[in-house]
Amino acid sequence: METPNGRETGPLDANRPGARGSLWLAFVAATLIVCVICAATLLVRSLWQDGAADRARELENMAVTLSEQTARAFQSVGLIQDDLIGHVREKGIQTRIQLVDAMSTEDVHSRLREKISGLPFIDAITVIDETGQLLNFSRYWPIPNVNVSDRDYFLALEGMRGPDIFLGEPVPNRGSGTVTIYLAKRFANSSGRFLGLVLGAMEQSYFERFYSGLRLGRDGMIALIRSDGALLARHPGSAGQSPRDSAVRARTAAAVFATGQMPQLPAGTLDEKARIAAVHRVGDLPVAVVVSESIAALDALMWQRATPLIVAAGLLCLTIALVAWGVGRHLRDERAFAVAQHGMARIDVLTGLPNRLAFAERLNALLKARGGGTPLALLYLDLDYFKAVNDTLGHDAGDTMLIELAERIRALVGPDDFAARLGGDEFAVVVSGVNHESEAAEFAQRLIHTLRSPLHLGLHRIVSGCSIGIVMAPRDGTGVAELLKNADLALYRAKADGRGIARVFVEEMERLVRERREMEVALQTAWREKQFFLLYQPIVEAESGRVAGFEALLRWQHPERGLVNPTSFIPIAEETGLILPLGAWVLAEACAAATTWPEDLFVSVNLSPVQFRGAEAFRQVRNALESSGLAPSRLEVEITESTLLQEGPMVRATLEQFSEEGITVALDDFGTGYSSLGYLRTLSIGRIKMDRSFIDQVETSPQSLAIVRAVVGLARTLGLRCTAEGVETEGQRRLLTAEGCSHLQGYLLGRPGSAEEALRRTRTSAA
Structure with missing residues (x-):
């Protein structure tokens, strides 16, 4: 067809606006589909x-946790072996005859049985002479006539070559038939000649029962493997006796102990399945815990997770095609832009949770929809010790911590509830399905418990936790701003009461916050006007009763309130930073006072976790020693186990500096926090102080007495001094002295007094 001007037109004319729009729309739709794919x-x-x-x-x-638990079992055997070998050395035994006379007695047999009585995983402890003959055996008396010179552990250790310890592979016990794993440690006389060994037998089934208590997944497996490839224990499926094929062992050792961070185990290593595995060495022993998952199970799980995404992408492509067919380009582009901008402005980029703006909008809409009728709960969260992680490990570690904890919060929130990150380390959760504050408090406890689980940030194990303030709407407010203000007051109270807890808002909290601020002002005034002073409580030697030193105790004499309890003002001083100049003053005063005492007496000073930030503790201690002239060996600094947990690497570095200077470090309140043998093994600790909670009931409670014995025995084994705090009765003093506690402290032995009273006490004690 021709137009009057001679131009041909038709339905496929590409120059027509409608055709150009259709082609452009098709291009855009195709592009979007490609982008989606x-x-x-x-x-x-x-x-x-x-x-x-x-x-x-x-x-x-899981591998790290299991290796630590497994290491504790081997450490228990090792402590018993070291004790027996130390006994041989103390007696100065040089020949086999002397060894037989000393170690083949019923007293030694009873001693062996007593040592393993509380350790059910230890099958037996055996003392063996240089010929392989059993000299003593914890299981039987009289000792059976058994020779083990053909066993691998005896052959490995008798030549005095290589390490002093040998970890044997599982074999049936010749006495009981139980499959056991042997840990052997040799000993020699003073000239270095082989005298024999102490053998610890642990039931293989103990490890397999322990491993069986964990949820591993469909194809999960836990194995205990020696460095040469020998299989010591395994779950699921009992390991039985380890295969002796050297080629199989070599392949297993090469695969398990590869240098890769997450080794790939080919089929035939642990079973017929190819696996990924986490390997963690067990202490200093030539053995590792291997926790693995089959690659097939991992692939199946990944496909299961990816399938919904693939289906969703296909549906999205279909939707784009339908929308492109029915909707114009301009409208579609404008709407997509608006939606994208709206979403970006309301999402926290780091955690993916709604931000403060989105939280306020949604909460406001929810309050209006309910019209002040059905109640809801607002939980205001603040992470504990987040600043310490940021300051010591860096912002990347802090971001990782926020992401992980946000995921935990998201996992607890129900479909009708919502959570948001309000900024920094502050989060909020709105719980709709609650009718009473007790239900909100119960949900808050679940949050606290979940966030308290340890985090692993690189090589660091962090325990954070949170404090929570709770408000109920409409009881505590009908608007977003009012609810957040009251929730913040409740959160402030929770942090003031000790962190890691939840508090429900009450009207009285406004008054308490005002009093807290007044306390902060009063502390600053007390510091300026020198209202603080020190008292000194004697620490005496348990056996002689002689004064060995004094602990410096900080006190505050307020002109109106009188004597203020340290537990009420020291946490505030730590939070406001006043503890830094105050702690430096305490160190200087205590060191100066100690210079007036006899030179064989020490002074003990408590250090706050805050003082370890930025190496402040070491600078303050050095300044106090230099200004007073006190010898470093006469100063003892006390830290708590929570300080190690909160401040991490900085504390460890500072303790090493103290040790190099000759300053003693005491671990205070031992056993009440996060006690670990690892602290005593790796850190420069010179004294442990048992908390008074164990001493209070030591005369009446078998459990308290058992704990005291364990702590004293541990201190004796590790060569540490042990101080019992809170001794208030003569019976406690006699019992603790009999149990071997080296030092005592408490009202029975002396109440805290001034520096002048401490000086008079030293003169009386010397006389």
Whole structure:
């Protein structure tokens, strides 16, 4: 067809506006579909990688935990062996005849039985002479006539070559038939000649029962493997006796102890399945815990997670095509832009949770929809010790911590509830399905428990936790601003009461906050006007009753309130930073006072966790010693186990500096916090102080007495001094002295007094 001007037109004329719009719309739709496919591919790949990384972290965390538990079992055997070998050395035994006379007695047999009575996983302890003959055996008396010179552990240790310790592979016990794992340690006379060994036998089934208590997943497996590839224990499926094929062992050792961070175990290593594994060495022993998952199970899990994403991407492509068919380009582009901008402005980029703006909008809409009728709860969270992680480990570690804890919060929130990150380390959760504050408090406790679980940030194990303030709407407010203000007051009270707890808002809290601020002002005034002073409580030697030193105790004499309890003002001083100049003053005063005492007396000073930040503790201690002239060996600094937990590497570095200067470090309140043999093994600790809670009931409670004996025995074994605090009765004093406690402290032995009274006490004690 021709137009009057001679131009041909038709339905496919590409120059027509409608045709150009259709072609452009088709191009845009096709482009979007390609982008969706590419994005879905990238997301599936990222999901696959993240899922594998998450599983790898789970395996690694489990391997670390299991290796620590396994190491404790071997350490228990090692402590018994070291005690027996020390006994041989103390007696100066040089020949086999002397060894037989000393170690083949019923007294030694009773001693062996007593040492393993509380350790059910130890099958037996055996003393063996240089010929392989049993000299003593914890299981039987009289001792059976058994020779073990053909056993691998005896052959490995008798030549005095290589390490002093040998970890044997599982074999049936010749006495009982039980499959056991042997840990052997040799000993020699003063000239270095082999005298024999102490053998600890642990039931293989103990490790397998212990490992069986963990949830491993479909194809999860835990194995205990020696460095040469010998299989010591395994779950699921009992390991039985380890295969003796050297080629199989060599392949297993090469695969398990590879240098890779997450080794790949080919089929035939642990079973017929190819696996990824986390390997963690057990202390200093030539053995590792291997926690693994089959690659097939991991792939199946990843496909299960990726399938919804693939289906969603396909549906999205179909939707784009339908929308492109029915909607114009301009309207579609404007709406997509508006939606994207709206979402970006309301999402926290780091955690993916709604931000403060989105939280306020949604809460406001929820309050209006309910019209002041059905109640809801607002929980205001603040992470504990987040600033310490940021300051010591860096902002990347802090961001990782926020992301992990946000995921835990998200996992607890129900479909009708919502959570948001309000900024920094502050989060909020709105719980709709509650009718009473007790239900909100119960949910808050679940949050606290979940966030308290340890985090692994690289090589660091962090315990954070949170404090929570709770308000109920409409009881505590009908608007967003009012609810947040009252929730903040409740949170402030929770942190003031000790952190890691939840508090429900009450009207009285406004008054308490005002009093707290007044206390902060009063503390600053007390510091300026020198209202603080020190008292000194004697620490005496248990056997002689002689004064060995004094502990410096900080006190505050307020002109109106009188004597203020340290537990009420020291936490505030730590939070406001006043503890830094105050702690430096305490060190200087205590060191100066100690210079007036006899030179064989020491002074003990408590250090706050805040003083360890930025190496402040070491600078303050050095300044106090230099200004007073006190010898470093006469100063003892006390830290708590929570200080090690909160401040981490900085504390360890400072303790090493103290040790190099000759300053003694005491671990205070031992056994009440996060006690670990690892602290005593790796840190420069010179004294442990038993908390008074154990001493109060030591005369009446078998459990308290058992704890006291264990702590004193541990101190004796590690060569540490042990001080019992809170001794108030003569019976306590006699019992603690009899149990071997080296030093005592308490009202029975002397109440805290001034520096002048301490000086008079030293003169009386010397006389």
